[in-house]
Amino acid sequence: MTGDTMSQTTTLETLQTQAVAPRQRDKAPVAMSFFNMDGFELMQRIAKAFSQADLVPKQYQDNLPNCMIALDMAQRMGANPLMVMQNLYIVHGTPGWSSKFLIATVNTCGRFSSMRYEWKGEPGSSDYGCRAWAIEKSTGERLDGIWVTWKMVNDEGWAAKNGSKWKTMPDQMFIYRAAAFWQRAYAPDLGMGLQTAEELQDVIDAKRDADGSFTVDLDVLRRQQEVTDKAPGAGQQALEHEPGEVIDTVSGEITKSAQRQPADQQPDTGTDELNLE
DSSP, X not given: XXXXXXXXXXXXXXXXXXXXXXXXXXXXXXXXXXXXHHHHHHHHHHHHHHHTOSSSOGGGTTOHHHHHHHHHHHHHHTOOHHHHHHHEEEEXXXXXXOHHHHHHHHHHSSSXXXXXXXXXXXXXXXXXXXXXXXXXXXXXXXXXXXXXXXXXXXXXXXGGSTTXXXXXXXHHHHXXXXXXXXXXXXXXXXXXXXXBHHHHHHOOOOEEOTTSOEEOOHHHHHHHHHXXXXXXXXXXXXXXXXXXXXXXXXXXXXXXXXXXXXXXXXXXXSOOOOOOO
């Protein structure tokens, strides 16, 4: 090979390298984002793929905005997007996590040991209850949550609601509530400030008046009840497997939803008052 040929070959290879280099720089990794064009387009494409999947809950199927919000939350939490979609519930128009998802998030975040539970009192007594605890890995300190007892449950009225899981599976509900309190005290960033679906089902919003008393807007409660009546039963995810079948967010049980009696056939109670006792 002559010197001129070698020079031509070297020059050609150099030109090819120079031409490819800018394209390689242009292909830098793009992160999903609402606030730059490339990241927004990437998020839209990923969200569209999720929205066409049968595995996502119904509130995400063919719903690009919901999928994009779930993707953003998953990115911030460092969680799997499908896991976020399957564990984020809407209760009375407010989003909330399933308790088991928050427990799993704490256990896998790497900052704490796996969550454990301590019990006290005799079953059925007012002081019977549970608290969550874990070890902070960076300091070795044991972090104790607050006690959740039957006295707290009854004082807050959590067990008084129709269909309350506190009546049928109290120990599981003690664990879920204790874990939620622990997570908000020591790792609020993991839940992004949201309550659990179980808490949202137990809580009735009340407003404090100037005299210190609390009142409840009956019109708001009626509208919430209408939404609940149209959807699957309280505490159940609106994801149907077969006609009339729904998933319970607490136990995971698949149950048949009850057929509601037509309004014109329901007895008139003759009262328009709401008993909050």
